Amino acid sequence: MKNILIIGCGLLGSSLLRRISKKKIAKKIFIYEKSKSNIAKIKKLKLPGIIVKSLKDGVLNSDLIIFCTPMSEYKKLIIKINNFISSKTLITDIGSSKIETSKIIKKFLKKGIHWIQSHPITGSEVSGPEHGKDNIFDNKWCIIIKEKNTTKSNLNILSKFWKKVGSKVVIMTVEKHDKIFSITSHLPHLIAYNLVKSAQDFEKKQSYPLMKFSAGGLRDFSRIAASNEIMWRDIFFNNKNNISKAIDLFIKNLNEFKKDINARNNKSILKKLIKTKKVRSKIIRLKQDIDKPDFGRN
Amino acid sequence: MKNILIIGCGLLGSSLLRRISKKKIAKKIFIYEKSKSNIAKIKKLKLPGIIVKSLKDGVLNSDLIIFCTPMSEYKKLIIKINNFISSKTLITDIGSSKIETSKIIKKFLKKGIHWIQSHPITGSEVSGPEHGKDNIFDNKWCIIIKEKNTTKSNLNILSKFWKKVGSKVVIMTVEKHDKIFSITSHLPHLIAYNLVKSAQDFEKKQSYPLMKFSAGGLRDFSRIAASNEIMWRDIFFNNKNNISKAIDLFIKNLNEFKKDINARNNKSILKKLIKTKKVRSKIIRLKQDIDKPDFGRN
Numbered sequence: 001m002k003n004i005l006i007i008g009c010g011l012l013g014s015s016l017l018r019r020i021s022k023k024k025i026a027k028k029i030f031i032y033e034k035s036k037s038n039i040a041k042i043k044k045l046k047l048p049g050i051i052v053k054s055l056k057d058g059v060l061n062s063d064l065i066i067f068c069t070p071m072s073e074y075k076k077l078i079i080k081i082n083n084f085i086s087s088k089t090l091i092t093d094i095g096s097s098k099i100e101t102s103k104i105i106k107k108f109l110k111k112g113i114h115w116i117q118s119h120p121i122t123g124s125e126v127s128g129p130e131h132g133k134d135n136i137f138d139n140k141w142c143i144i145i146k147e148k149n150t151t152k153s154n155l156n157i158l159s160k161f162w163k164k165v166g167s168k169v170v171i172m173t174v175e176k177h178d179k180i181f182s183i184t185s186h187l188p189h190l191i192a193y194n195l196v197k198s199a200q201d202f203e204k205k206q207s208y209p210l211m212k213f214s215a216g217g218l219r220d221f222s223r224i225a226a227s228n229e230i231m232w233r234d235i236f237f238n239n240k241n242n243i244s245k246a247i248d249l250f251i252k253n254l255n256e257f258k259k260d261i262n263a264r265n266n267k268s269i270l271k272k273l274i275k276t277k278k279v280r281s282k283i284i285r286l287k288q289d290i291d292k293p294d295f296g297r298n
Numbered sequence: 299m300k301n302i303l304i305i306g307c308g309l310l311g312s313s314l315l316r317r318i319s320k321k322k323i324a325k326k327i328f329i330y331e332k333s334k335s336n337i338a339k340i341k342k343l344k345l346p347g348i349i350v351k352s353l354k355d356g357v358l359n360s361d362l363i364i365f366c367t368p369m370s371e372y373k374k375l376i377i378k379i380n381n382f383i384s385s386k387t388l389i390t391d392i393g394s395s396k397i398e399t400s401k402i403i404k405k406f407l408k409k410g411i412h413w414i415q416s417h418p419i420t421g422s423e424v425s426g427p428e429h430g431k432d433n434i435f436d437n438k439w440c441i442i443i444k445e446k447n448t449t450k451s452n453l454n455i456l457s458k459f460w461k462k463v464g465s466k467v468v469i470m471t472v473e474k475h476d477k478i479f480s481i482t483s484h485l486p487h488l489i490a491y492n493l494v495k496s497a498q499d500f501e502k503k504q505s506y507p508l509m510k511f512s513a514g515g516l517r518d519f520s521r522i523a524a525s526n527e528i529m530w531r532d533i534f535f536n537n538k539n540n541i542s543k544a545i546d547l548f549i550k551n552l553n554e555f556k557k558d559i560n561a562r563n564n565k566s567i568l569k570k571l572i573k574t575k576k577v578r579s580k581i582i583r584l585k586q587d588i589d590k591p592d593f594g595r596n
Contacts, residue, residue, distance in 0.1 A: 121514050125578075141511060180511055183500050188515030191489055194555055196574040198548045202481050211580050213439060213478055216419050217486030217522065219581055224515065226578035229571035236559045236567065247556045250496045251549055257492055258545045261534045269534065273527035276494040280423075280524035282509050283517055 001161060003028040005062035006049070007077060009038055011124055012094055013068030014047060014132030016165065021048035022134050025164050030058040041129050056084050064161065066118075067093035071234040075104050082110040090154055091115040096181065096231070098145050098174040100238035114154050117145035119177065120167055121185075125226045135166065142167035145174055182242035186235055187250060190243065192224035193232075299459060301326040303360035304347070305375060306367030307336055309422055310392050312345060312430030314364060314463065319346035320432050323462050328356040339427050354382050362459065364416075365391035369532040373402050380408040388452055389413040394479065394529070396443050396472040398536035414456050415443035417475065418465055419483075423524045433464065440465035443472055480540035484533055485548060488541065490522035491530075 004026040006013045013031075020026050029049035033039050039051060052058040059065065059081050067074060074093070085091075091114065095101050098117050105115050120142040124131060142162040146155065159169045172180075199218055203210045214222065236243060260269040302324040304311045311329075318324050327347035331337050337349060350356040357363060357379050365372060372391070383389075389412065393399050396415050403413050418440040422429060440460040444453065457467045470478075497516055501508045512520065534541060558567040 121511060123514075140513065143511075176506065179504065180506050180508060181514065183497050184508055184511045184516040185514030187496070188493060188519055190552075190555060191493060192515075193571060193574050194548060194552045195486060195489060196577050197551050197555075197570060198485070198544070199481050200573065200577060201547060201551070202544070206477060208474065208478050210478060210482055211577065212584055213419060213441075213482045214581055214584075215438065216421075216479065216483030217490075218482040220518070221486055222574075222578045222581050225574040229568055229575070232571055233564065233567050236555075237562050240559045240562070244556055244560055246496070246500070247552060249499060250492060251552060253495050253499070254488075254492050254545060254549060257488060257495075257534075258542055261538045262542055264535050264538070266531065269531050270527055272495060273491060273530055275498065276491050276520075276523040277527070279494050279498060279509065280520045283512055283520050286510055286512075 001026050001063055001157075003030065003062045003064075005030040005032060005052075005058040005065045007032045007055075007058075007065065007067050008069030008073070009033040009042055009047075009129050010068065011127050011129070011131050012120070012122070012136075013066075014042070014129035015134065015136045016066060016068065016094075017047055017049050018132055018134035019137065019165050023164060025161070026064075028061070030062060032058045038129055045130060047129065055080055059085050059089065062089060064157075065089060065091045067091070067095070070228075070230045071095045071097070071101060071238055072230070074101060075108055078104065078108045082108075082113075085110065085113055087112045087114070089113070090157060092118045092158055094118055094120055095238075096185065096235045097239035098177045099241075102145070102147065102174045114151070116147075116150055116154055116158050117174070118158065118162065119143040119145075119181075120162070120165075123227075125223050125228075127228045127231075137162075138166040140167050142169050143177055144169055144171050145177060146171050147174065178239050178242050182239055182246045186239055186243050187246040189224055189227065189232060190236065190247070191250070192221040195221045196225040299324050299361055299455075301328065301360045301362075303328040303330060303350075303356040303363045305330045305353075305356075305363065305365050306371070307331045307340055307345075307427050308366065309425050309427070309429050310418070310420070310434075311364075311366030312340070312427035313420075313432065313434045314366065314392075315345055315347050316430055316432035317435065317463050321462055323459065324362075326359070328360060330356045336427055343428060345427065353378055357383050357387065360387060362455075363387060363389045365389070365393070368526075368528045369393045369395070369399055369536055370528070372399060373406055376402065376406045380406075380411075383408065383411055385410045385412070387411070388455060390416045390456055392416055392418055393536075394483065394533045395537035396475045397539075400443070400445065400472045412449065412452050414445075414448055414452055415472070416456065416460065417441040417443075417479075418460070418463075421525075423521050423526075425526045425529075435460075436464040438465055440467050441475055442467055442469050443475060444469050445472065476537050476540050480537055480544045484537055484541050485544040487522055487525065487530060488534065488545070489548070490519040493519045494523040 006017055009031050020029055031049045031051045032055050120137055122136045122140045144158055162169050199210055304315055307329050318327055329347045329349045330353050418435055420434045420438045442456055460467050497508055
């Protein structure tokens, strides 16, 4: 890898920047960032890399382009870079849902240009380049999306890149990716937002000081519900079919729990509560557990 | 306080035992425990206190009795201790819901005996005396329940006790307690169980390796869903009216989120996602936040 362009230098963009620089993964790192406030932060923090004012300068001089903006920015950026991108340049992104992005790429990206989607499973409820860390990809999964037109050589280049970044690579289709993460990540985040919303509604109605007593569960949901709203709106919209199905399954199960509780159905509720315990043993066995819960944060 | 009897020496009972002994809060500490496995653990760990074989011995010699068993054990135990308890002995408990316990006490406890309910806001997804710690009450809220017949002097005795244990005391009615904790603790736990249940159902249907990719949210819900099933069944059953209302509010809000997502209602969803962020600032302002989420665990 000679030169890399990072488009959007927030939490993950700046983490990549730090890591690529530290491990000397590229000769030059270019940064394209439209937020003046983020540029000021990058300069103040003396982060590595060259801030380019024109997207063209970054694109023309890079072998790999990594989209680290909210997914809703992709279309606009694709239309811009179509004017000067060469087929030698590989594009990837770090978006959390894939089907919709795949459609946008197919519809808008100039023919002959290679874009292989990536999804490193990491993040934080805090945003911005000041919160980035060079080690947030370490030993985390990075999903690489394989589509019909994905070439083996580009897949190799990208796999090698993410391994250098510290991730463990796994290859998947867009459909499988969006299904799996609708359950393991998108629904949990929506549920957290929804729980906090419900607590707010309750507090407003009852005027009880709820948050003071939030340590028994609510507090930690509130952490997830503080995640970046643009990023999560994009995920919810882009993966709406899978998330919608996940919501239906969740509500169906919750209504069954309610029925069991109201009927004091001892046998049925104990069976459920015992069965869910097994998931935890499985997660521990798969070495996916950590000392303290962090919702995929670092 | 001269002597204290702890009935049920699991996670919280043994934590109290350790703390009372360490801080010399009582002259003698008696332990009544029906599980042979727990007794063996207590002996092996050389925990302080005197294990009594008969409940009578413990009750007759104690000034304070603390029920640390699952709430579904209270009725049976009350009927037993009625035979020998004196009105000089104060009883408390550490149950997580209060209305139902209040009814059981009123119905079954011998007249003239004082029972003031307590609820220390702490716990863990692990159970048993081997997991207890002397510091798990430090700076945590302990709710003390005030009812019509609660005397000021007993309230003072109990407040002093919990403060010595390390808790911050707050006094509340049963109704207010059960409403607040239905939202801040009971619903979050039910939601966690329900999310894990939904993930299991999905995994079974799709045969996708979900748990491997659980780091993005699901993993940390699985931790809560590994909590003791008897304790949580008791809470869900005992606070069913409030929990049932909380479920309805939660489902109503979740359906509205679904509607916004399916309609790609940008304005409405951003409003919600931004508003929920404010709860987190509030929790931080109230000093209820910690470095890493722990769902009220230590």
